[in-house]
Amino acid sequence: MNVIEAEGLEKTFTTRVKPEGLKASFASLVKPRMREVAAVKGVSFEVESGEVLAFLGPNGAGKSTTIKMLTGILAPSAGKARVLGLDPAKERLELSRYIGAVFGQRSQLWFHLPPADSFRLIGAIYEIDESDRIWRQAELVERFGLAPYMDVPVRKLSLGERIRCEIAASLLPCPQVLFLDEPTIGLDVIAKREIRLLLAEAAEVDDVTVFLTSHDIGDIEKLCKRAIIIHHGEVVVDESMKDLRHRALARKLVGVKYAEPVRFQIDGLSPVKVKAADVAGAAGIAGAAGVAGAGDGAWTAASFEVDTRCHQLPDLIRALAEKGEILDLTVEDEPLENIIAGIYGAQSGAEAAAAARPRTASAPAAPQTTAPAGEKAFS
Amino acid sequence: MTASAAVRRLGKYREVARMSARNKLRYRGNFAGSMLTYGLFVYVFSRIWAAAYAGKAGIAGYDYSMSVWYFIIAEVSVFGFGRFFWNLAEDLKSGQVAYLLAKPYGFIGYHFAQAMGQGLLDAGVIFLEGLAAGLILAGLPPNFMLWRLALVMVSLLIAGCLQFFLQMSIAMTAFWVEENAAFFWIFQKLALVVGTLLPLEFLPLWAQTAAVWTPLPSLSYAPGRIAVAASPGESLVLMGLQLAWLAAATLLSRLVFMAGHRKISIQGG
Known part of the structure; x- marks a missing residue:
């Protein structure tokens, strides 16, 4: 009632x-x-x-x-x-x-x-x-x-x-x-x-x-x-x-750290943060979007936001492991607070409603413009 | 509604009044300011009247003792019941009023009980102080009789209720205007001149005639006049007028609330 x-x-x-x-x-x-x-x-x-x-x-x-x-x-x-x-x-x-x-x-x-x-x-x-x-x-x-x-x-x-x-x-x-x-x-x-x-x-x-x-x-x-x-x-x-x-649990934060700089691309997924070994001659942490050539540079560490409804987590980890010797690997749940903060940050009701809808593709900060639907395998 | 339900319904207002009185009684100092000011006013006016009556037996039908006692009683209405507006206006402006609407009581009834709970205490203390001050400064009241004392107390009670409903009506103009203190200042100053500082008989004839058509004489003049000069018949007429104005003011406050409460505009938490 x-x-x-x-x-x-x-x-x-x-x-x-x-x-x-x-x-x-x-x-x-x-x-x-x-x-x-x-x-x-x-x-x-x-x-x-x-x-x-x-x-x-x-x-x-x-x-x-x-x-x-x-x-x-x-x-x-x-x-x-x-x-x-x-x-x-x-x-x-x-x-x-x-x-x-x-x-x-x-x-x-x-x-x-x-x-x-x-x-x-x-x-x-x-x-x-x-x-x-x-x-x-x-x-x-x-x-x-x-x-x-x-x-x-x-x-x-x-x-x-x-x-x-x-x-x-x-x-x-x-x-x-x-x-x-x-x-x-x-x-x-x-x-x-x-x-x-x-x-x-x-x-x-x-x-x-x-x-x-x-x-x-x-x-x-x-x-x-x-x-x-x-x-x-x-x-x-x-x-x-x-x-x-x-929805919050479906999104994972994956962090990886390599022993040596690695150079690779992952289809459909961009890191939200990288430690780029070859930028300005010095390694430093930067937001992926702010790093020149992020995605084709050499990294020693990177973080990914992964929507597990779109991407298989084991595939990503396997793909990361194939690229070089891993020193550290972390997988964390995205806090519910982040989901709600994304909605709160919207400038209008319509934008907030869009932010509230479950994503069907890759990570929110991904610089790629194409967002393939459905599950992806990594290569 | 059964009798017990009616008693219970009225009981909530009695409880509000009791709470308000308890709140007032929490510090002895709560009474000190008004008692001091009242005592000072009475003393100063008794000296002014002493100077005014030097060499004169009476002015406008009042002798020295009558004028002092008139002022003492008229001011009880002001000191006891004359400042409800400020609390009401604060509740309305701060938005606290909105939260009072979410409770099962009459909005005006709640405020009336709250105001009278402390107003009766204020007025009672000032009244006792006034009796003591009057005895010291002017001796026994003229034509003192017990029935007169009883009628003065009833008249003061009606004046207190009338003060509340008039001030509530003025305070509720906050539903429409942001700043309404000016309305109260005008009301307060008019009430002071018309029957508080001076009996109506001291005013020019045109002012006396005009005053009769306002509720102002019912606030202070009626109890003051009953205390010193009115016959039993005149006292009953004065109290009848007070009751008529009280009914009108009650209706006015009800109308103002009905017209205004939907205009409550409180944004945010």
């Missing part, structure tokens, strides 16, 4: 343009110049009950704006959204009874008072029976390890402790959907790990659908079953984490 449905969701903001110079500033008092900024451009997706979904994108991609539309805080400029069968824009108050939201950069806890006070207030706001609230609070305090902090003013808590309290507080009313907007922002490695474990446990124990935005690939890899990547206000990737991870 779908608990979240977004169909062609759009949000356009109108912002005042501040002109440069005194004269222009006076002119703008009389006739202000406005500019329209399309933050979200026709986003569509569905989220099933119980899913733990990563909603990713670089700064300014439209993640937070989408969350605000799904929680009824912002009214969409166009398109429709349904959360738990309710229209957030029209039924905000009703919807707010069944959802929880944690905004990493905002707090629902009262800054100068202990978290225990905020928990009691949240219990009252959600109209929870006092006995139920006490029981539920005790359970969350134990699970989140909050006992030492419950009577300490929030302002005296560390960021990690505060976020734990924030998440526990948002789970107090047993929401059916939990929206988390960058909950681990600014946290250290240990605190992040704790928050991830707690969120994973909450998703399982509390049977809550989790809609998580984050910049942290660790959050996503550890927690989520599915990822939607939004860029320039458009959805560019919507697939399972398994597929996304598989």
